[in-house]
Amino acid sequence: MRKLLTIVALPLLLLSLPYLSVAQVAITGTVTDSKKNPLPGATISLKNSNFSTTADNSGKFSMTVPGDKGVIVVSNIGFSPQTINVDANNKSLSVILTEEAGKLEEVVVSGLATSIKRSNLANSVASISSKELIGTTTQETVDGALYGKFTGANVSANSGAPGGGISVKLRGITSIVANSQPLFIVDGVYFDNSSINAGLNIVSKAAGQGSTLFQDNPSNRIADLDPEDIDRIEILKGASAAAIYGSKAAGGVVIITTKRGIRGNPRVEVGQTVGEQWQLRKLGQRSWDTAKVKDAFGAAGLAIYNANNGKIYNYEDELYGRHGVMNNTRLDVSGGSDKTTYYAGVTYKNDQGIVKHTGYQKTSYRLNLDQKITNTIDVSLNANYVESESNRGFFNNDNTSTTLGVSFVSTPSWVNLYPDANGNYPNNPVAPSNFIQTRDLITNRENVTRTLLGGTANWRIVNSDMHSLKITARAGIDQYTLATTAIFPKVLQFENGGNGTNGASIYGTTLSKNSNINAFAVYDFRPSTSMSFRTQAGITAENIDQNTVVSTATQLIGTQTNLNQAGSIQVQQNKLIQKDRGFFAQEEFNYKDIAILTAGLRGDKSSRNGDPNKYYYYPKASGAFNLHNLPSWRWTEVNQVKLRVAYGQAGNFAPFGAIYTPLVPVIFNGSTGSLIGTTQGNINLGPEKQKELEFGLDLGILKNRVTFEGTYYIRTVDDLLLNVQVPGSSGFTLAWKNVAAIRNNGVELAVNTIPVINNDWKWNLQIRFWKNTAKVTRLDVPAFNTGAFGATLGTYRIQLDQSPTQLVGIAGPGESKDPQSGLHRFGDAEPDFQFSCGNTVSWKNFEFTVLMHWKKGGSNINLTTLLSDIFGTSPDFDKKSLDPTGQKVNGAYRLSQLGVSARTWIEDASYFRVREMGLSYRLPKGIVQGISLIKVGVSARNLINVFSYNSYDPEVSNFGTNAISSNVEVTPFPSAKSIFFNLTVTF
Known part of the structure; x- marks a missing residue:
């Protein structure tokens, strides 16, 4: 045995001698x-x-x-x-x-398991650091914190209600009916960002006219993620970068990496923010006299006015005038050793809304661990638990005049709606609802408990100067319960005495469980110091299981709100079960950081497709050429000149269930059964697909203190899906088919510079410009109107060779008409361009930051003004600034155009606003023993706003995150501006 050991050990010892020496x-x-x-x-x-x-x-x-x-x-x-x-x-x-202006040393995503230095990147990938995200002011939601911070995005708040409700569109419209929101990935876990209605339509009847989708003003679930947890965000805006995510990436991909521990002694950070928010813009109220009252409300209204001695109530302040207190408390601990690092954080948020009885509370816990098991194996674990409650009020469109906004604009300021000494609310004598009573007594609440778990394991099998091979396995679970509660007690004016539903209790429960697991192999081959090859391949699997049940009880018994204490009970269930499987392979070549070439292929199959076993393929290819790294380069003042070109494809699933013919329940002669629905399923249905070609130029001068990034892209979205009419001989009236295509062209420009830097002063300036133009390039069905509420008031029209977001309406005298439709094009929801400018100036221990954002163009359909005109309450009703003849006051003139021209209701939604502003001071080090940093400051959000739009805020959408119809306003929850006082202490 000893002889055998000697024989084995001796060669090993001889081989190791060169290394030992x-x-x-x-x-x-x-x-x-x-x-x-x-x-x-x-x-x-x-x-x-x-x-x-x-x-x-x-x-x-x-x-x-x-x-x-x-x-x-x-x-x-x-x-x-x-x-x-x-x-x-x-x-x-x-x-x-x-410091340098560009983030050239930053590593960004190049594959599902690899990254690349930004200086070698061939795509336009935006990145936002933690400091850029939350370093200036406190943010309510992650998507809301993205405003104006990168090119190529149209980010807008659908509502000012606490708890979020944000629409993010990257590089234009990518679908007519399917989801246009980006895919969110958090530490490798697929993050669900659904917007789920609470069933309020039973009371509002909002779906009685116009679109039936998303009029309940729900939040979207990215609001559950705590911005304080985030280390950086990478945004894959186009298919040339997002192709690695295949069928889920048509809207782009937002990759979020949360904070992790860094080796060293424990670092403890405590942050406290206290602030206040208030209405972003006040419109005021119409002034009244007896003549105006009689003209608007007749003799009955005049009697009410005189009985109250013409007393005026400031209902705008009553409804929207609360200064909501905002509180955010943060504690995190990080540190570790060479083997183990950790990061733990907890945030408690409590924000009051500008409307009484609205607000948002959230508690978020996070624990991230990194462990080196051996020299070749390491594991990363991520855990996040969130509890939140959002009270959102009752706003947006309705056809019963019951929402707070519609009731407010339909009530003149001389009607007394306040409760008496016993708390009894009077009926509104001129409208179906007393909005003060509704505000005080209804419930519209969302409660969320969410758990996000993820893990990554890396095994470096080979690691030498020439070869390296790494296996990466990743898995994640995103699980949440959303409970919606909407209670309309029967004591409400519009719910008693035979009105409405005689009380309603609406309880919704959504159980969502998403999981993903994937494995990759990455092989690096460096045959010489001048070139390298990187090969990666892997498989992916994602599962979605979402079950929503909404139970509606009406005809309530007494003051009961339990579902079983009602005369009528209805239940609706919506289940979404999806299984996706795919693979990904990619090859990267780098020659001396001069030429970097990449080619890859993603293949996906899904139960959402007509054939669940059919693979759809999404190729990508790109090249980056760093001319400044050429041996012949002589311009020392120019530190970077990079030319880049990239191509890629991505997809978008058909609406869930579109491949099936629905069955409609029926009762006949006392027996239950099913009838075949009128929409024909399509077993050949596949995903919508897009192709994108991107060209770019990156420059850096003066030791990269000035950098420029310019990108031009052409994105073609093919096989767009529509639910179209089919011949009656088929036995159906509608069927889902791939019948359209859209082309987006856009330009994105960004300049980052450090104009001043010395021992005391530093000035960092970022300028961004972006513009997108879209056109319908294929339409196999006749042109049609969609979204909004018809051509009389303005609507979207899908038409060949026109923008998919054009706004059209009936044409007045002298206005041109489309030969086919007879309608006039009044505007486009797509902005002409957007521009943002960020400045950070530091002097010694002071730092001042400001982010300004200008959106030029883009139109809204303003139906809040229409409703207030109809009820005679518009603040500018009596001004004379619109009638070309100077005869009619504004309110009367606008009403005179109803049915004549839609121009009156389609308004320019341009704005300029100071998105963020902050001033902070770092106390000198060592001023308090044991504390390494004390930072105090004041900050604000949306403090300065300039626009001529005739309502509270041009950023609004009655229809939430819909791809088309997102720029329609119907008495929304107004936006707010806010100011904060901040304290951060680091031990």
Whole structure:
């Protein structure tokens, strides 16, 4: 046995002698910025090798370099990298990195399991750091924090109600009927962002006319994610980058990475924010006299006016005038050793709305762990638990005059709606609803409990100078329960005395469980120092199981609100079960960081398709060419010149259930059964597909203190789905078919610069411009109107060779008419362009930040003004600024155009606003023993707003996140502006 061991061990010993005899250099150091602030997480890598480490919480690092000398590269996002020669005489380092405007050292997504330096990236991928996201002011939701911070996006609030309700569209419209929102990925977990209605239509009857979709003003579930947890966000805006996610990526992909621990002593951070929000814009109320009252409400109205001695009530302040207190408390702890790092955080948020009895509360807990099991195996775990409650009021369109907004505009300010000393509310004598009573007594609440679990395991099987092979396995679960509660007690004016439903209790429960699991192999081959190949391949699986049950009880018994205490009970259930499977393969080639070429293919199959076993393929290819890295480059002032081109495809699933012919329940002669529905299923239905070609130029000058990024894209969306009419001989009236195509063309420009930087001053300036133009390039059915409420008031029209978001309506005298429809084109919901400008100026320990956003063009259909005109309550009713003849007052003139021209209701929705503004001060270090940082500040959101739109805010949508019809206003929950006082203490 001993002889056998000798025989085995001797060759191993001989093979290891060369390595044992090689000297090593142990280097240590500290990485800081120009103001000597440590840069935790900075990367220190040995050039032309796979050896690297990171700086700890204090900016300190250590590394062992094989041999008696070497070259290390120290880098950090937002700073120019430094290359340093190290040996036995230069092994204690103090590295100071200088800021650069571009994030050229940042690594961004290049595949499902790989990343690439931004300086080598061939796509336009936006990235937003934690500081950019929440560093200026407190944010209510993640999507709301994205306003104006990257090019190519149209981000708008659908409602001012607490708890969110945001629409995000990247590079234009990608569907007519399907979801146009981006896919959200959080630490590798597919994050559900559904908007689920609470069943309020039983009371509002909003779906009685116009579109039947999304008029309940629901929030969307990305609101559950805590912005304080986020480390960075990467946004794959187009198919050329998002092709790696295949059939789910037509709307783009938002990849969110949460904060993780950094090696070092425990770091504890406590943050407290207290603020206030109030109505963004007040419109005022119409002034009244006896003549106006009689003209608008007749003799009966005049009698009410005189009986109350003409007393006027400020109902705008009563309904929207609350200054809601906002509170955000944050605690996080991070740190770790060489083997284990951790990050734990908890946030408690409590925001009051500007309407009484509305508000948003959320508690979020997070724990992220990273563990090196061996030198070749590491594991990352992520856990997030959220509880939230949102009280959203009762707003938007209705056909019963019962929502708070419609009731408000239909009530003149001389009617007394206040309760008496015993708390009894009077009936509104001129409208079906007393909105003060409705506000005080109804319930419209969303409660969410959500758990997000994810894990990633990496096994580096081979790791040498020439070869490396890594296996990555990733899995995640996103599970939540959404409980909606809507109670309309029968004491309400519109619910008693034979009105309405005689009381309604509506309870909804959504159980959602999504899971994903995937595995990848990544092989790096470096045959020389001048070139490298990276090959990756993997498989993916995603499962969706969502079950929504809405139970509606009407004809309530007494004051009971239980479902069983009612004369009528209805139940609706909607189940969404989906199984997706796919694979992905990609090859990357890099020649001296001069030419970087990539080609890949994604294949997907899904139970959402007509043939669940059929694969749909999404290829991608790209090339980046860094001309400044050529040996012949001589312009030292120009640090980067990169040309890039990229192509990719992505998809969008058909609406759930479109492949089936529905069965309609029926009772006949006392027996239950089913009838075949009138919509024919389509077993050949596949996903909508898009192709995108993108060209770009990136420049950097003055040591990259000035960087420029320009992108032009052409995106074609084919096989768009519509529910179209079919011949009656088929036995059906409608069927889902692929019948249309849209082309989006756009340009995106961004300049990042540091005009001033010295020991005391630093000024960082970011300028962004983006524009998208869309056209319908194929339409196999006759042109049609969709969304909104008809051509009389303005509507969307899908028409060949026209924008899919054009707004048309009946044409008045002198207005041109389309030969086919007889309608006039009055505007487009798509903005002409958008422009944002961000400035961060620091002087010693002070920092001032401001983000300005200008949206030029884009039209809304303003039906709030229509309703207030009809009821004679418009604040500008008596002004004379609209009638070309100068005869009619504004209200009368607008009403005179009803049925004559839709121009009156389609308004320019341009605006300029200061999105964010903040001033902070860092107390000198060491002023309090044991505390490394104390930061105090004041900040604001939407503090300055300039627009001529005749309502509370041009950012609004009665129909929520719909792809088409998102720019329609019907008495929404108004937007707010806010101011905060902030304190952060770091131990």
